[in-house]
Amino acid sequence: YIPKENAQVYEYLTRLLNRLDKNKKVGVLVIDGSRASRHAMTALLRRQNFITLEAVNAEQGMESLHSNSNIKLAIIDEKMSGMSGLKLISELRKTYSQEDLGIIGISSDTTSGLSALFIKSGATDYLHKPYCHEEFFCRIMQNVERLENIETIRRVANSDYLTGLPNRRYFFTRVAASLKVTPKLQSLAIIDIDHFKKVNDTYGHDCGDYTLKELAKLVAEYFEDFTAARFGGEEFCVYFSNTAPKKVLQIMQGFREAIASKTLTFEKKSFACTVSIGLTHNSKGGINAMLRLADEHLYSAKNGGRNQVVS
Ligand code: GH3
Ligand code: MG
Ligand code: MG
Numbered sequence: 124y125i126p127k128e129n130a131q132v133y134e135y136l137t138r139l140l141n142r143l144d145k146n147k148k149v150g151v152l153v154i155d156g157s158r159a160s161r162h163a164m165t166a167l168l169r170r171q172n173f174i175t176l177e178a179v180n181a182e183q184g185m186e187s188l189h190s191n192s193n194i195k196l197a198i199i200d201e202k203m204s205g206m207s208g209l210k211l212i213s214e215l216r217k218t219y220s221q222e223d224l225g226i227i228g229i230s231s232d233t234t235s236g237l238s239a240l241f242i243k244s245g246a247t248d249y250l251h252k253p254y255c256h257e258e259f260f261c262r263i264m265q266n267v268e269r270l271e272n273i274e275t276i277r278r279v280a281n282s283d284y285l286t287g288l289p290n291r292r293y294f295f296t297r298v299a300a301s302l303k304v305t306p307k308l309q310s311l312a313i314i315d316i317d318h319f320k321k322v323n324d325t326y327g328h329d330c331g332d333y334t335l336k337e338l339a340k341l342v343a344e345y346f347e348d349f350t351a352a353r354f355g356g357e358e359f360c361v362y363f364s365n366t367a368p369k370k371v372l373q374i375m376q377g378f379r380e381a382i383a384s385k386t387l388t389f390e391k392k393s394f395a396c397t398v399s400i401g402l403t404h405n406s407k408g409g410i411n412a413m414l415r416l417a418d419e420h421l422y423s424a425k426n427g428g429r430n431q432v433v434s
């Protein structure tokens with residue numbers, strides 16, 4: 124029964140119902156020394172389809188988090204044998220950020236200021252025992268939704284709106300991180316569509332967008348084992364680590380040929396399209412230097428007549 128009189132409550136309960144399917148993938152870990160308390164919580168959680176895990180102390184809790192990547196939320200009691208809940212939370216925050224793991228502190232202790240201590244230690248929320256079921260569910264849902272919102276923001280911030288490919292921001296972050304770890308055998312390619320302005324001018328901007336989306340699909344398929352992104356306008360970038368330069372060149376030649384031999388059709392008009400590619404294997408100066416070198420080679424490819432790879 125959903126009371127329609129209170130719009131907020133109605134909206135909340137509708138959201139709750141819509142969650143039930145999604146919850147099947149969300150793991151919630153209950154860390155509490157009391158068996159009765161653990162079971163009361165996991166029973167409630169299972170009613171909402173969550174995957175539940177239990178731990179009796181800090182050590183077991185850490186072990187469980189370590190081996191189950193689907194845990195999005197941990198409920199942690201303050202009083203346990205061994206390490207306290209507050210200390211455990213501080214420890215966990217060294218490894219699991221607030222963006223990746225929600226933590227609800229829980230306690231029957233009535234000491235004032237305990238909820239604040241929990242939050243200062245890194246908990247994202249607090250619940251007092253005994254709790255009413257409604258509050259328990261509200262807090263769980265709020266925490267799970269907070270994590271999902273962060274996930275959405277991350278996804279949107281790192282992908283290109285038109286093509287769905289990773290974007291320039293993602294590319295820079297990923298490549299810079301990779302260059303730090305393995306500075307050897309790195310290659311970077313810039314792919315630029317030839318005379319793309321003509322596609323827009325001849326067939327219209329919608330056809331230009333269609334072409335970009337089709338090319339992006341091929342980029343995603345062809346370079347699925349590497350880091351590829353839409354870098355800007357009609358340019359795509361691919362980054363290879365630990366791949367022999369000769370192999371990279373072969374892959375890029377193969378891609379160039381695949382594009383050149385493809386016929387695109389938009390609103391019954393068929394046309395072909397080629398790309399020029401600038402490639403570098405020199406990673407001495409970091410990502411910016413690699414981009415500059417690849418761009419110089421791209422310029423040569425354009426001057427050399429386009430539809431070619433220069434490395
Ligand atoms: P070149 O062979 O020298 O690379 O010639 P080009 O015409 O491809 O290069 P130019 O830089 O002159 O033009 C790029 C064009 O790409 C101009 C711009 O309108 C178009 N473009 C950039 N982003 C988009 C987009 O998102 N959609 C569409 N339809 N066109 C775009
Ligand atoms: Mg360009
Ligand atoms: Mg240009």
Ligand code: MG
Pocket residue numbers: 315316317318319357
């Ligand atoms: Mg171009």
